[in-house]
Amino acid sequence: MRPPEAADEPGTVVALTPPPVRQSTLVRASVEVTFDVFVRELGAWWPVDPFSWGGERVRDVVVDRRVGGAVVETWHDGTTHSWGEMVAWDPPRGFTMSWLVTPEPTEVELSFRALGPALTRVAVEHRGWERMTEEQLGAACALPGGYRGGAFVRGWGMILGALADHVDEGAPA
Numbered sequence: 001m002r003p004p005e006a007a008d009e010p011g012t013v014v015a016l017t018p019p020p021v022r023q024s025t026l027v028r029a030s031v032e033v034t035f036d037v038f039v040r041e042l043g044a045w046w047p048v049d050p051f052s053w054g055g056e057r058v059r060d061v062v063v064d065r066r067v068g069g070a071v072v073e074t075w076h077d078g079t080t081h082s083w084g085e086m087v088a089w090d091p092p093r094g095f096t097m098s099w100l101v102t103p104e105p106t107e108v109e110l111s112f113r114a115l116g117p118a119l120t121r122v123a124v125e126h127r128g129w130e131r132m133t134e135e136q137l138g139a140a141c142a143l144p145g146g147y148r149g150g151a152f153v154r155g156w157g158m159i160l161g162a163l164a165d166h167v168d169e170g171a172p173a
Contacts, residue, residue: 018129018137021152025122025160029167031114034122035092037167038110039063045166048073050142051159053081053101065089071097084108099126103136122163124156 027034037045043060052058057075064070064086071083087107088096094111106128113121129137129147136146143151 020127023156034120
């Protein structure tokens with residue numbers, strides 16, 4: 001990839017940086033409850049099949065809630081696999097973590113914003129796609145199509161939807 005200033009040269013082709021994946025959802029709970037459910041109950045609501053290393057083998061997913069803490073899935077046989085490490089931790093406003101469940105490490109930022117006393121917008125920005133080759137960007141991930149085919153956009157939509165559903169199911173009647 002050439003630096004942007006090289007684009008002024010005639011005949012120069014500048015590769016575009018793949019943009020981040022962005023998705024969001026609304027959760028009918030306070031920002032504090034939504035953040036807490038996200039990080040403390042991750043293993044209960046996250047759709048591990050297909051969004052994990054082990055799928056149906058996953059027993060739990062745990063977040064070590066601090067900068068430097070890992071997000072780890074544990075299988076029924078005790079095997080563990082890291083999803084990444086916390087690089088920023090700011091409860092209940094959000095966190096950022098490295099993401100190791102892609103062909104090359106990327107970064108996932110989750111933000112939680114109160115829209116009312118019982119309504120929270122949860123947004124994800126998954127970035128770092130420029131680290132991957134075109135082949136990796138087009139390869140299948142948990143969903144067919146890879147980054148280039150919109151699989152990560154669809155996947156994060158499904159994941160955030162699962163969070164919203166889990167919080168709704170736990171809401172008092």
